[in-house]
Amino acid sequence: MTTGPAALEAVNLHVRAGDHPAVRGVSAAFPAGRFSALIGPNGAGKSTLLRALMGLSPVQSGEVRVGGRRLGDLGRAERSRTLAFLAQGEALPDSARVREVVALGRGAGEWRWGLIPTRPWTPADEDAVTGALERTDTRRFEGRRVSELSGGERQRVALARALAAEPRFLLLDEPTNHLDLAYALEVIRYLRCEAEGGLGVVAVLHDLNLAARADRLVLLHEGLVLAAGSPEHVLTPEHLRAAYGVRARVVRDADRLLVIPEDEA
Numbered sequence: 001m002t003t004g005p006a007a008l009e010a011v012n013l014h015v016r017a018g019d020h021p022a023v024r025g026v027s028a029a030f031p032a033g034r035f036s037a038l039i040g041p042n043g044a045g046k047s048t049l050l051r052a053l054m055g056l057s058p059v060q061s062g063e064v065r066v067g068g069r070r071l072g073d074l075g076r077a078e079r080s081r082t083l084a085f086l087a088q089g090e091a092l093p094d095s096a097r098v099r100e101v102v103a104l105g106r107g108a109g110e111w112r113w114g115l116i117p118t119r120p121w122t123p124a125d126e127d128a129v130t131g132a133l134e135r136t137d138t139r140r141f142e143g144r145r146v147s148e149l150s151g152g153e154r155q156r157v158a159l160a161r162a163l164a165a166e167p168r169f170l171l172l173d174e175p176t177n178h179l180d181l182a183y184a185l186e187v188i189r190y191l192r193c194e195a196e197g198g199l200g201v202v203a204v205l206h207d208l209n210l211a212a213r214a215d216r217l218v219l220l221h222e223g224l225v226l227a228a229g230s231p232e233h234v235l236t237p238e239h240l241r242a243a244y245g246v247r248a249r250v251v252r253d254a255d256r257l258l259v260i261p262e263d264e265a
C-alpha cells in the first residue's frame with residue numbers, strides 16, 4: 001500500500017459526530033493516482049471520516065496526514081490547493097452560467113448575483129477552467145445557466161468546479177446519488193480517468209457494483225475498518241455479511257466483480 005508522500009492518510013483517527021463516536025480508530029491510506037471508494041452500511045461513519053480527511057470535522061485523537069505532513073500544518077491556501085471536496089447535493093448558484101461556476105473553483109472570486117473577483121484572473125486560471133470543462137464534457141454547454149441543467153449535468157458541473165482547483169486529492173460524498181445509471185457510470189469513468197492522471201480520488205459510494213470499479217476499497221462498519229484493499233479482497237460474501245448483515249454472492253463477469261444480494265439473510 002502506498003503511504004507517505006503520495007497519500008492522504010488517516011492515522012488512528014477518532015472523530016465524534018455530535019456526541020456519537022462515529023469514527024473509532026481508523027487508519028487508512030488513500031494514495032495519489034488511485035481511485036479509492038469508501039463503502040459501508042448507513043451510519044458506518046463514511047461521511048464523518050471523509051469530512052475529517054478534509055479537515056472539516058474536529059478530530060478527537062489521531063491525525064490526518066497529507067503527503068507525509070500533518071493536515072493541520074498546511075496553511076489555508078495550501079490546503080485548498082491540495083484537497084477539494086464535493087459534498088452531497090452540492091449547491092450551485094442557479095443564475096450563474098456553467099463557465100462562471102467552474103471558474104469559482106479557482107478561488108479567485110465569489111458569487112453574489114455575479115462573479116465578484118477577489119484576486120486578478122490569470123491565464124493559468126483560464127487554462128484550468130477550460131481543462132476542467134473539457135475533462136467533464138461540460139464545455140459544450142458552458143454558456144448555459146445552472147437553472148437550465150438536468151441533475152446529471154449539474155453534478156458534472158460541480159465535479160468540474162472541484163477539478164478546476166487542480167487539487168492533489170478530490171474527496172466526494174456520494175457523487176452518484178440521484179443519478180441514473182448512465183450518468184452514474186459516466187461520473188465513475190471521469191473519476192477513474194482523473195486518478196489515472198495522478199489525482200487521488202476518495203469517494204463515498206453506496207452502490208457496490210460501482211464501487212467495484214475503484215482501484216481500492218475501504219469498508220467501514222460501526223466506525224472501524226472492516227476490510228481494505230483491492231475490490232477482490234474487500235468484496236467477499238463474509239465481509240458483506242459482517243458489514244451489511246446480508247447474504248450476497250460475488251461473481252466475476254469479464255474483468256469486474258458483481259455483487260448479487262440474496263433475498264434472505
Ligand SMILES: Nc1ncnc2c1ncn2[C@@H]1O[C@H](COP(=O)(O)OP(=O)(O)OP(=O)(O)O)[C@@H](O)[C@H]1O
Nearest residue numbers: 017018019020022041042043044045046047048049
Ligand atoms: N450531529 C450528529 N449527532 C449525533 N450523531 C450523529 C451526528 N451526525 C452523525 N451522527 C451519527 O454518526 C454515525 C455516522 O454517521 P455518518 O453520517 O458518518 O455515517 P455514514 O456511513 O456516512 O452513513 P450514511 O450511509 O447513512 O450516509 C451515525 O450513526 C449517525 O447517526
